[in-house]
Amino acid sequence: MLQVKSVTRMFGAKAAVDDISFSVDGPAFVGIIGRSGAGKSTFLRMMNRLTDASAGQILVNGRDVLALRGAAAREWQSQCAMIFQQFNLVPRMDVVSNVLCGILNRRSTLQTMFSLWSRADILRALDILDRLGIAEQAPKRAEALSGGQQQRVAIARALMQDPRIILADEPIASLDPMNAQVVMDTLKRINVEDGRMVIANLHTLDTARRYCDRVIGMRDGRIVFDGRPEQLSTGVARDIYGAGADFNEAATSTAIPADRAPDRAWADAMLA
Numbered sequence: 001m002l003q004v005k006s007v008t009r010m011f012g013a014k015a016a017v018d019d020i021s022f023s024v025d026g027p028a029f030v031g032i033i034g035r036s037g038a039g040k041s042t043f044l045r046m047m048n049r050l051t052d053a054s055a056g057q058i059l060v061n062g063r064d065v066l067a068l069r070g071a072a073a074r075e076w077q078s079q080c081a082m083i084f085q086q087f088n089l090v091p092r093m094d095v096v097s098n099v100l101c102g103i104l105n106r107r108s109t110l111q112t113m114f115s116l117w118s119r120a121d122i123l124r125a126l127d128i129l130d131r132l133g134i135a136e137q138a139p140k141r142a143e144a145l146s147g148g149q150q151q152r153v154a155i156a157r158a159l160m161q162d163p164r165i166i167l168a169d170e171p172i173a174s175l176d177p178m179n180a181q182v183v184m185d186t187l188k189r190i191n192v193e194d195g196r197m198v199i200a201n202l203h204t205l206d207t208a209r210r211y212c213d214r215v216i217g218m219r220d221g222r223i224v225f226d227g228r229p230e231q232l233s234t235g236v237a238r239d240i241y242g243a244g245a246d247f248n249e250a251a252t253s254t255a256i257p258a259d260r261a262p263d264r265a266w267a268d269a270m271l272a
């Protein structure tokens, strides 16, 4: 389904992403880890064409999405939704309108100017919010919501596009552990229930181990690890992060232990 072939992105003389290749067969949950500056965001931005690649191909079902131009590139962007660390919602706009923004590019200028949404679109947005457990927030301004709720609105906006792939750039980096868990559980549900591929840049090892089917470790623009989460030993992690013997995994942790019943119940209630 996805084949990344020798993809490189240069910024001046520096390779932010340096000749990376990997392929993913099915709708997996892929985590990309690595220290700041490793090239994780640049890769995701190339995938959905926010940034051009300097060389290489990204084949999705055999089609090189890096070669698409104009309307075809925009069409690809709608199949490849992106979620950001800072949610990127319109703070003063209500939640349901933010979700409807996911299909802005499918509307005429007139429809956009007068905020005309079809009943079917509005019902679909509400359905998605309901599925993510935040339907009651629909009329509120986005800025009135907690960080975790805002990130779920951003996920709802992404789902409105009905994408094949969801790219998540540090989706939980601004959240407290409990909200982080709810957001990761939500992404996992979408991956498993809908069969949409998720590729998430993650900064915590325990999150990568817990949610991903596959983990890719990047260092200085290159892939230095590509394997299953259980292969991600402390030694491997130390290598990915370029850390010394004093590397402390706990320092990269935000997750809540799975055996903490109240947290689990809270998360389940939020997702119900």
Ligand SMILES: Nc1ncnc2c1ncn2[C@@H]1O[C@H](COP(=O)(O)OP(=O)(O)OP(=O)(O)O)[C@@H](O)[C@H]1O
Binding pocket: 011, 015, 016, 017, 034, 035, 036, 037, 038, 039, 040, 041, 042, 043
């Ligand atoms: N627009 C740009 N112009 C110049 N250099 C850039 C640009 N974008 C990224 N870089 C450089 O490319 C390298 C990779 O950056 P990137 O943001 O992809 O890393 P990252 O792994 O996502 O890190 P972080 O987690 O801090 O976002 C860094 O050295 C960065 O300074």
